[in-house]
Amino acid sequence: MKKLFILTIAITASLLFVQCKKTEVLTEEIESTEKSLGNVLAGSNWEVLSVVSVPKNVNISFTVKHPKMNFYNDYIEMKLGRDICSKHYFFATDNITVDFAACTITNPNHQALSDLLEGDFQYIISDNGNEMILKNNSETEITLRRVAQLGTTTPVVTNLPSNLNVQ
Numbered sequence: 001m002k003k004l005f006i007l008t009i010a011i012t013a014s015l016l017f018v019q020c021k022k023t024e025v026l027t028e029e030i031e032s033t034e035k036s037l038g039n040v041l042a043g044s045n046w047e048v049l050s051v052v053s054v055p056k057n058v059n060i061s062f063t064v065k066h067p068k069m070n071f072y073n074d075y076i077e078m079k080l081g082r083d084i085c086s087k088h089y090f091f092a093t094d095n096i097t098v099d100f101a102a103c104t105i106t107n108p109n110h111q112a113l114s115d116l117l118e119g120d121f122q123y124i125i126s127d128n129g130n131e132m133i134l135k136n137n138s139e140t141e142i143t144l145r146r147v148a149q150l151g152t153t154t155p156v157v158t159n160l161p162s163n164l165n166v167q
Contacts, residue, residue, distance in 0.1 A: 041071040041096070041123070046132060046144035051113050054139040058116065060109050067110060069144065078103075078117075080110035087117065095120050096134075116140050 047066035052059050068079040071089075076098065078085040085103035089096050097120050105111045121134040121142075134142040 040125075042073050043071065045070045045147040047147050048113060049143045049145055050141075051109075051116060051143075052141045053112075053116050056112075056116065056140070058112050060112060062109075066145075067113060068147065076117075078114065080105055080113070081107055083107070083110060085114055087114075092120070095122050097121075113142070117142065 046069045048062055048069065049066065050059075050061045065081065067081070070077040070079070074088060074090060076087045076089055078087065083103065083105045085101060085105060087101040088099040091097075098117055100118055103114065105114055117134070119136055119138075121136050124133045124135070126132070130146045132144045132146070134144070
């Protein structure tokens with residue numbers, strides 16, 4: 001009877017330990033997934049299609065030379081014609097917050113874009129992932145289109161038998 005009691009305690013303790021270990025592993029996996037999804041914009045490149053701000057009376061559409069925005073881990077590099085400007089950003093819940101960065105921009109449309117890209121923005125990415133809209137509470141909306149990046153590939157080398165004639 002004593003052995004059965006000790007065996008029952010040992011089995012119960014081991015089951016509790018396994019359950020705690022499973023919970024710990026699951027928690028670590030969830031935290032890892034949240035971190036990897038945390039910055040969905042890092043490494044993405046976009047071109048600006050339009051900038052609209054009702055209170056600032058701005059309505060700009062770019063049709064030929066689109067300003068570019070390259071998102072890195074914590075800053076946005078804006079390529080505005082000959083001007084390059086960097087702005088710091090970070091995620092806050094479902095929004096991104098863009099901080100001011102000092103830059104000298106010569107084109108008035110690019111200056112308006114730079115000025116309006118400050119503060120808290122909700123980002124909405126289309127289902128196919130090719131368009132994104134940045135909206136803030138003061139009726140500013142920036143429409144972006146993803147720029148397809150050409151990746152580098154490793155060339156495939158094939159060794160043909162020496163007796164095979166290729167023409």
